Amino acid sequence: MNRLVRLVLLTAIWVVLWSEPSVANVVGGLVVAGVIVALFDTWRRGPVIVRPLAAARFLAWFLWKLVESNVVVARTVVAPRDRIRTGIVAVPLRGCSDAVATLIADAISLTPGTLTLEVRRDPLTLYVHALDTRDVEQVQRDVRTLEVLAVRAFGDDAALAGLADDDTTSWRAS
């Protein structure tokens, strides 16, 4: 099932790139997509979960943060540099799937003042470069907010249960 979804998705991308849903394009896309799906089977681990409402919330929050992040960078570029105190902070995650961890790592790099440098397993930990580490806990809280939103949108039940155990985020759960 997972493979079928990827096949359809890749074919759709192919057809869009050719601008025209002709028979030749669809067949060509199916062939290319088939080869890719057969050769690269890296996404087989775990089912793909999408909760539409939570996903919309994640997207809205992410887009807002992207705008905010640009304002922050713009301000830091123009204004004096006394706000900068760079550092690398380790932020443990609470056991989400590889796909969700990738999403979180990507989103961190596009949200204000943070950049993912390294991902470690066992325990799953992100190493985040931050422009402002005067408050390390604030940096960690920001990443965890992102984690909560991402896991609610795309995480499996085990990851969701993991969130509930944590005090720092439970106030957002209700």
Add this chain to the structure above:
Amino acid sequence: MMDALTGTLAVLGALLVVLAGVGVLRFRDLYSRMHAATKATTLGFALVALAAALAVDAGRGKILLATVFIFVTGPASAHFIGRAAYRAEGIDVRLDGPDDLGDLLDGAAGSPGE
């Protein structure tokens, strides 16, 4: 009306990319520079692409697809540049504050699988 909208979006996007360039020049170390380069170019590209998608008659799908790819590949490449820079020699990656990654790598020094 439509022209005003597309114009505003395009100029705003271009401004962000210019700011990113200034940031790359002004910041003093590699990571600070990458903050500017990664975020501003991603949103900057998205705005210019949105303007282009509104302006053209055909090929909107392609433009939007390109935007999606920029959003996926931008952070990934930044991640790998940053990761490589930390391990390379002769690159200015100085930090003012904590360095948890350095602590991790020091602790694991000599172990395989780096």
